[in-house]
Amino acid sequence: MFKSVLKKAAGAVAVAAGLAAMSAQAADVKVGFVYIGPPGDHGWTYQHDQGRLAVEKELGVETTFVENVPEGPDAERVINQLAATGHNLIFTTSFGYMNPTLKAAKRHKNVKFEHATGYKQAANVATYSGRFYEGRYVVGHIAGKMTKSNVLGYIASFPIPEVIRGINATIRGARAVNPDATIKVVWVSSWFDPGKESDAAKTLIDQGADVILQHTDSPAPVQVAEERGVWAVGQASDMHKFGEKAHLTAIIDDWAPYYIERTKAVMDGTWTGGGDTWGGFKTGMVVMADYNKAIPADVVELAESIRKGIIDGSVHPFAGPVVKQDGTVAVPAGETPDDGFLAGMNFYVEGVDGEMPQ
Structure with missing residues (x-):
């Protein structure tokens, strides 16, 4: 009985320590999102923003988003600004952000970037998309x-x-x-x-x-x-x-699990760039x-x-x-x-x- 109580107490201490460490890590991580449209589009950007909100809720990290960013020079300016203002991880969520993301990644080598639907990677740039x-x-x-x-x-x-x-x-x-x-x-x-x-x-x-x-x-x-x-x-x-x-059905893009997983990887130091994720029905x-x-x-x-x-x-x-x-x-x-x-x-x-x- 005494040993059981000790084990439970030790477990509680470990959990508390883990939560404290997670909280400390969360305070050190800031995540940015760049959107092609408004979160209220009820489509593509809306789903990315739902993923962002899930990151906040699940991990307690601070997030920032910039909406209605045109593909091209404006995108590069916005991405650079996020990188220069303390964002450790930046998700750029439209195909036309590919080259601006890569350019920003060269300037900010300590920042981690994730580009949606692209095909070019770098040491600090990973890509992801849905099937x-x-x-x-x-x-x-x-x-x-x-x-x-x-x-x-x-x-x-x-x-x-x-x-x-x-x-x-x-x-x-x-x-x-x-x-x-x-x-x-x-x-x-x-x-x-x-x-x-x-x-x-x-x-x-x-x-x-x-x-x-x-x-x-x-x-x-x-x-x-x-x-x-x-x-x-x-x-x-x-x-x-x-x-x-009229609505027969819809193809829903669920980004939340991926955004949570990749943010956790930054928090625990296991994030790696240079890879590509292409998820579909099987991965959810x-x-x-x-x-x-x-x-x-x-x-x-x-x-x-x-x-x-x-x-x-x-x-x-x-x-x-x-x-x-x-x-x-x-x-x-x-x-x-x-x-x-x-x-x-x-x-x-x-x-x-x-x-x-x-």
Whole structure:
């Protein structure tokens, strides 16, 4: 009995000491975030900000964010300013921040940087992204089943591999269950512009699309879909409250576990740069939102079978054959492309209606 009490007391002391050490570490760490849009976009930036808030709540560290930072020289200025004002770890959360992040990292070698969706690393720069294309492949199956016109509409931001991969995954999913499905794309040259996104959704609906998808960050397309009586899929966050009838589901980006893990690594001295993390369904970085109750049960079952198949490795969105828009074979039947192929994707697959911007 006496020994048991001693053990419990020793354990309590150890826990208290651990908490005190964690508190001391937290006081020494300051984390910065650079956002392409506002946290209130209810999409991409909103989810990154939820991750930031989770870091504060879980670890007790001080965080800072700068919103609406354009990609280019302004981004470099903002990143340098965060680095110069005591931030030990800085997350830069848009593709166009890649080179500005690298430049800032050269100037501030004692600061640790994490760049979202990029592919260039350094000793003090790591990269991370989600396998959003996995969610888009699931959504493609749903869209292929739900469309009546056989025309899907896709609002795209910029013609980078991440976005092209999403378009291709969507139509491949759709045509797996509906060979007559096609997808029309409107490029808006912006990540967040509710006006442009709204106009693009209207244009696509006028062209016959009855399912609207997007790789842009505002809920405007979902709102237009609700008004016009067609289906929609949310981007990065659950957007159902902006169109409860229209919203089929959404591909949710859950950054919180990664942000907590990487901040902890800075706190305990185990953080390393130069690496890349590409998480998907299996790691929980990509999650499907609740399915609309209007989706038939067999379609939900199909969607879930695809999602689970991606997790267990029995399904790959780009398993061959992958046929380009011009009819040439990019991936032969029986083969599965590696991550390098996916990361450099710069072509449309069959089923995409229209030309890619140059």
